[in-house]
Amino acid sequence: MTFPNLSLKNRQQGAATLIVVLVLAIVMAVISLTTAQTGLMEQRITGNDLRAREAQEAAEAGLEYGVGWANKNEIPNTVTCSSGSLPAGCPTALTTVTGSSTGESYSYTLTFTKGTDSIRVASAAQGVADSSIAATSEAFIKQIPVELFDFGITMPPPWVIAGCITNAPTGTPDTFVLNATNLAVISGTSSNPACLPQGHLDVTIWTDANGNGVKDSDEEGGGTTFNRGIFPGCPSTHCAWNYVFKMDFQEAIDRATDAGHVYSGSIPCGPATSSPSIYIIENGGPINSADISGNCTGTGVDSTTIGAPNQPILLIIPSDNGCPRFNGGVTIYGIIYFESETECASNGWGGATVYGSVIWEGDVDKPNANSEFIEVDHEDDFDLNTVFNSGMDDATRIPGTWKDF
Structure with missing residues (x-):
């Protein structure tokens, strides 16, 4: 089937x-x-x-x-x-x-x-x-x-010394002041002539008639007295620094370091190209014209000049670097600060020209014969922070x- x-x-x-x-x-x-x-x-x-x-x-x-x-x-x-x-x-x-x-x-x-x-x-x-x-x-x-200086402060005298001048100046170094009554030197120890002997130091009045910030030969006037003064706060650490500046010393060091303004070899000529206008000098010296690098020109400025008129620089020499001399042939516009309390007592100024002020934290030896300390009057609404390009x-x-x- x-x-x-x-x-x-x-x-x-x-x-x-x-x-x-x-x-x-x-x-x-x-x-x-x-x-x-x-x-x-x-x-x-x-x-x-x-x-x-x-x-x-x-x-x-x-x-x-x-x-x-x-x-x-x-x-x-x-x-x-x-x-x-x-x-x-x-x-x-x-x-x-x-x-x-x-x-x-x-x-x-x-x-x-x-x-x-x-x-x-x-x-x-x-x-x-x-x-x-x-x-x-x-x-x-x-x-x-952040202020480097107190607002309204004026430039300090040409010489600011926490201690005394250890030996009377010889060889007729020069200090130029803007007024017969202005202080040429101020000390944190004493205003007594025994502490601050004039010696052969000449004190002369000058007037910046053309306003270019440079002392021309026809702007020199007559001689005047070596006026001395005293400031409080010494003896203490950084007493001369604290008399002039508002900013803490270490903060100034840190800010200059952060800006790359630390120089152990050559120092750039002319004004600072970046803020703040603070240099740390780690050169034991002596500092000569050959230690300044670059090619700078302008009114009162050449390749052996640090800073410029109306563009000053604060130079800080830490105590680790002693008390280097700034020798003749070098011109500085600004303030030079020596932190050492002992090294400058036997090692004075080397002969450079300073438009501004030099500050020592201890005693200082006599300057060389060709030294020139020139008082300047920086005015910018009474704010030195702007003049010194604090930029901080x-x-x-x-x-x-x-x-x-």
Whole structure:
């Protein structure tokens, strides 16, 4: 007996199975493709998130750098600083930041926008390989002036000595004062002639008739008395420094060091090219014209000149460097400060010309014959901080002004 429909039924069941398998295969393929696309999308999202976060972190790093820069330097006006453009008022080096996860590098641009009573510091970071990844952070700060001098103080006398002059000057060195009643020397110990002997020291009046800050031969007047004075506070550490300056001695050292103004070899000629106008001299001397580098010209300035008229410099000689002589042929505009309380007692001035003042923290020996100590009158609304290009401000963030975008 035969069943003619059986093979047909089996064939139909086999076809149905094949169709089901095909459908399942297609579904699996779609699922696999969807899963792969989803995974790829998630990878891209994760990668973009990492890079966006790195860009934001780079912007934050730039912002911290910018605020730190403003903490040590005056921001004169609105200025934009990028690696390819560093106008006046910008940091000298803007580096790139490399992400720790992706290895991407990010450059940043700093913008200082000076307002009436605050400064907006903005840092814009951008991927070096992919500029589409970018971020910006900003904050507002206030710059609070840090004073080297008390406001309203005038220049000290040509000689400021914590102690006495150990030997009377010989060979007719010269001190020039602007008025017959002005002090030529002031001591933290005594104003007695026995402590501050004049010896052969000539004291002459001069008048800056043409206002160029340089003593010309026709501006010298008649002789006058060697007027002496005394200031309080000695004996104590840095008493002569504290008499003249408001800023703590170590802070002045730190700020000059941070600015790169430490010179153990040659000293650059002319005025300081960056603030503050404070130099640390680590040269045991004697300091001669050959120890001054550069090619400088101008009124009262040549290649053997430190500072310039109306652009004076404070030179600090730490006690570790003794009491180096500044020999003849050298001209200094500014103030020279010797920290040592003992070394200068047997090692006096070497013969250089000083427009300003020399400060000693102890006794000092007599100056050489060709020395010139010239009193100057720096006036800028009675603010020597401006004259000496202090350019030093503490920056404080204004709370609630930070944002990123």
